[in-house]
Amino acid sequence: MKRIFFFAIIAVGLASCADESGDAVNPEMEALKMRNLELIREGEAKDSTLNEYFGAMNEIEMNLSTIKEKEQVLTGKGKDPELQLSQQEQIVQDIQLIQDLMLKNKEKLNSLNASLKKSKLNIAELNKRIDMLVEQLQHKDAEIAKLQQELFRVNDQLENLFKEYNNRIQDLADKDTEINTAWYAYGTYKELKENGVLTKEGGFIGLGRMEKLVSDFNRDYFRKVDVRDLPEIPLYVKTAKLITNHPEGTYKWEGDGKVDKLVITDVQKFWSSSKYLVILVE
Numbered sequence: 001m002k003r004i005f006f007f008a009i010i011a012v013g014l015a016s017c018a019d020e021s022g023d024a025v026n027p028e029m030e031a032l033k034m035r036n037l038e039l040i041r042e043g044e045a046k047d048s049t050l051n052e053y054f055g056a057m058n059e060i061e062m063n064l065s066t067i068k069e070k071e072q073v074l075t076g077k078g079k080d081p082e083l084q085l086s087q088q089e090q091i092v093q094d095i096q097l098i099q100d101l102m103l104k105n106k107e108k109l110n111s112l113n114a115s116l117k118k119s120k121l122n123i124a125e126l127n128k129r130i131d132m133l134v135e136q137l138q139h140k141d142a143e144i145a146k147l148q149q150e151l152f153r154v155n156d157q158l159e160n161l162f163k164e165y166n167n168r169i170q171d172l173a174d175k176d177t178e179i180n181t182a183w184y185a186y187g188t189y190k191e192l193k194e195n196g197v198l199t200k201e202g203g204f205i206g207l208g209r210m211e212k213l214v215s216d217f218n219r220d221y222f223r224k225v226d227v228r229d230l231p232e233i234p235l236y237v238k239t240a241k242l243i244t245n246h247p248e249g250t251y252k253w254e255g256d257g258k259v260d261k262l263v264i265t266d267v268q269k270f271w272s273s274s275k276y277l278v279i280l281v282e
Contacts, residue, residue: 053126056112060133063101067140070094074147088158091151092165098144105137182271183222186235186279195221197278198243211243211280227271233262235281243278246270 074094113130152159185197189211192198196218198211240259242251250270252263262279264270271277 052115053112056108057129057133060105060108063105064136064140067098067101067144070098071143071147074151088155088161089165091158092162095148095151095162096165096169102137102141102144105133109133109137177226180227181224182227182230182275182277183219183224184230184233184277184279185222186233186240186281188281192278192280197221198280213243213276213278222276227264227267231264231267233264233279235259235261235279237281240279240281243280244276245273246277247273 074091109130116126116130152162185192185195187195187197189198189200196214198217199214200211236255237259240253240262247266247269250264250266252265253259254261254263259281
């Protein structure tokens with residue numbers, strides 16, 4: 001941070017000198033100012049990467065500490081072949097927790113590695129620490145697998161219970177995915193009609209006809225999304241309107257004299273009427 005402050009002072013000083021001179025812009029002076037700004041930005045980026053690194057390290061260390069505690073508890077319980085059902089269920093949940101924490105650690109390390117490579121921040125000690133953690137996680141994987149096998153060997157009911165528990169978790173995950181899955185499409189009337197999505201009905205001798213979904217519309221034309229990851233849809237068109245039904249007050253259009261995007265303000269209510277969204281644009 002001291003270095004960033006130093007460069008900032010230089011940049012301000014250079015700007016002051018240029019103002020006091022009252023002369024035309026000096027190309028060399030401008031180049032120096034631009035270089036100082038670049039150095040400041042680089043310093044800020046490095047600080048951000050280092051903060052991410054230390055934050056990730058702390059989280060991984062905390063996860064490993066929790067895993068170690070759970071392992072010790074499981075090792076003690078695993079020696080008893082006559083466990084109560086509630087104890088067996090707790091063991092299964094602890095095993096699942098350990099696996100989840102291990103997965104989070106691996107994802108965190110992968111993300112950290114990618115950030116360090118992107119930042120081009122080459123500090124030997126950081127790279128060495130990451131390599132050590134990767135190796136530590138590999139050893140921990142082997143330890144957990146061995147502990148799990150030992151638990152199942154002592155109490156064969158645990159293995160069946162573990163499978164049932166995982167099946168329940170998977171069922172819940174599948175239902176969660178299904179609940180939060182939706183599809184959307186947008187385009188001009190011509191585009192949507194040609195792709196089997198829209199048609200026009202009603203009116204009198206060709207006047208006043210309204211756009212509506214084809215009864216058996218082409219679902220392949222739609223984009224599948226997780227509604228939790230879709231807070232807005234960029235459009236950048238002159239006009240836009242919804243063809244499908246979605247409650248008023250759950251969305252808004254944004255743009256100055258045109259429509260830049262559709263913003264979904266209440267995700268759950270917006271998709272409650274229809275899991276399909278069609279936007280007609282011009």
